[in-house]
Amino acid sequence: MFACHASSAAEETKEEDFDARAFRRSLNQTGRYTRKPTNDAESLELMEEHGVGYSSSGLVAQMKEQGNVWKQGDVTVRLAEAYGYCWGVERAVQMAYEARKAYPGKRLHITNEIIHNPKVNQRLAEMDIEFIEATPADTDGVESKDFGNVREGDVVILPAFGASVQEMKLLNDKKVQIVDTTCPWVSKVWNAVDNQARKGHTSIIHGKWAHEETVATASFAGTYLIVKDMKETQYVCDYIMQGGSKDEFMAKFRNAMSDGFDPEKDLIRVGMANQTTMLKGETEAIGKLLESTMMKKYGPSNLNEHFMIMDTICDATQERQDAVYDMTGHQDDPEDEQRLDMMIVVGGFNSSNTSHLQEIGEMKNIPSFWVDSGARIDVEKNTITHKLAHGELVETPCWLPDGPITIGVTSGASTPDRAIEDVLDRVFKIRDPSFTGIAPKAVTMAKAAHGDHEDE
Numbered sequence: 001m002f003a004c005h006a007s008s009a010a011e012e013t014k015e016e017d018f019d020a021r022a023f024r025r026s027l028n029q030t031g032r033y034t035r036k037p038t039n040d041a042e043s044l045e046l047m048e049e050h051g052v053g054y055s056s057s058g059l060v061a062q063m064k065e066q067g068n069v070w071k072q073g074d075v076t077v078r079l080a081e082a083y084g085y086c087w088g089v090e091r092a093v094q095m096a097y098e099a100r101k102a103y104p105g106k107r108l109h110i111t112n113e114i115i116h117n118p119k120v121n122q123r124l125a126e127m128d129i130e131f132i133e134a135t136p137a138d139t140d141g142v143e144s145k146d147f148g149n150v151r152e153g154d155v156v157i158l159p160a161f162g163a164s165v166q167e168m169k170l171l172n173d174k175k176v177q178i179v180d181t182t183c184p185w186v187s188k189v190w191n192a193v194d195n196q197a198r199k200g201h202t203s204i205i206h207g208k209w210a211h212e213e214t215v216a217t218a219s220f221a222g223t224y225l226i227v228k229d230m231k232e233t234q235y236v237c238d239y240i241m242q243g244g245s246k247d248e249f250m251a252k253f254r255n256a257m258s259d260g261f262d263p264e265k266d267l268i269r270v271g272m273a274n275q276t277t278m279l280k281g282e283t284e285a286i287g288k289l290l291e292s293t294m295m296k297k298y299g300p301s302n303l304n305e306h307f308m309i310m311d312t313i314c315d316a317t318q319e320r321q322d323a324v325y326d327m328t329g330h331q332d333d334p335e336d337e338q339r340l341d342m343m344i345v346v347g348g349f350n351s352s353n354t355s356h357l358q359e360i361g362e363m364k365n366i367p368s369f370w371v372d373s374g375a376r377i378d379v380e381k382n383t384i385t386h387k388l389a390h391g392e393l394v395e396t397p398c399w400l401p402d403g404p405i406t407i408g409v410t411s412g413a414s415t416p417d418r419a420i421e422d423v424l425d426r427v428f429k430i431r432d433p434s435f436t437g438i439a440p441k442a443v444t445m446a447k448a449a450h451g452d453h454e455d456e
């Protein structure tokens with residue numbers, strides 16, 4: 001078995017002669033590396049047929065043409081302004097479909113779930129795309145991957161949140177065709193940490209140390225420290241200002257720092273970076289706290305020598321939450337026709353961004369039902385099996401009351417539009433057993449090229 005240790009990323013990249021960014025660029029010259037979609041019409045059609053892309057003809061597409069509102073009998077549906085698939089996730093799924101078509105006779109693998117959505121991953125598995133298994137986490141929670149089954153000439157897809165530079169190097173050494181779907185917003189963060197390393201700054205990464213994206217970002221950084229929230233950042237800033245117990249510091253961040261990290265030496269010049277799925281507001285607040293700390297410590301005129309920041313924030317997660325706040329902002333006035341009677345939140349049960357959307361509904365005392373697919377709704381019995389924000393799975397009988405009702409709908413960032421359509425089909429069918437679905441509108445599968453955010 002050949003295993004690649006995900007968080008040994010840093011160890012190899014610290015070798016003097018290894019330049020992670022130059023290595024990734026050099027892959028372009030191998031003739032075995034693809035990093036852009038081709039916008040192949042047949043692949044787009046298949047995605048539409050499988051319901052794994054943006055809706056171009058179904059209910060969601062039609063609802064968007066009507067200002068995100070749909071009336072079906074006495075049910076009014078209000079779709080949040082921002083919901084569902086982010087740009088990078090849809091692009092990654094598209095590239096996986098295009099790879100399947102481009103390499104029909106080849107064995108295809110993917111280094112991880114392409115996105116956190118079981119239905120999409122199941123579709124890829126049905127298309128004979130194999131997932132490279134992670135081995136169980138060790139006592140520190142660190143996972144490895146088993147690449148033993150990957151052979152020369154195979155095709156390996158890297159997911160939207162990227163892969164560590166060690167995984168890329170290993171795959172290149174194995175002479176496989178690499179299809180790199182890493183979202184350009186994520187690559188932008190890699191460029192930021194690389195710039196920080198070149199200027200001798202430690203990258204402070206706002207993220208979760210075990211998250212695949214952060215593991216990948218850390219592998220492109222020089223010296224780094226990962227902070228998960230404001231509380232940990234405050235701890236680091238207090239250390240910068242007043243010092244403290246080095247042993248405690250080292251124990252606290254033992255899985256979240258580069259090899260050989262020394263808080264006495266490595267917090268003198270810092271730069272800010274982020275895991276793109278962290279909340280924008282928190283990342284901004286962490287950046288400001290670090291900036292003001294360095295300013296206090298070294299004086300405003302020396303700030304540029306001690307602090308670096310580049311705008312690498314992707315708004316997708318925050319936009320989805322802001323849209324739910326907007327959608328639920330009419331509850332105080334019983335006469336307001338945009339007032340919601342209930343909310344349906346659609347998304348994978350392991351998706352943390354979806355749980356935050358559900359949380360908002362619960363916080364506002366709106367009956368909110370979080371489901372991962374339409375199959376959670378039993379039309380005959382009018383029951384729904386749904387998850388609460390704190391994790392409990394419950395079944396609610398008679399959940400859809402009689403009479404006029406306004407339902408707010410949103411979905412998490414890994415959720416294809418078809419999942420919303422399946423849920424709403426069942427809602428409409430509970431109200432009208434003769435309902436047979438919304439007729440699709442005619443479309444051509446032309447698509448604007450995915451190219452407006454390319455990073456290099």
Ligand code: SF4
Nearest residue numbers: 086088183185276314
């Ligand atoms: S959340 Fe942002 S950075 Fe992450 S895949 Fe989506 S668009 Fe890209």
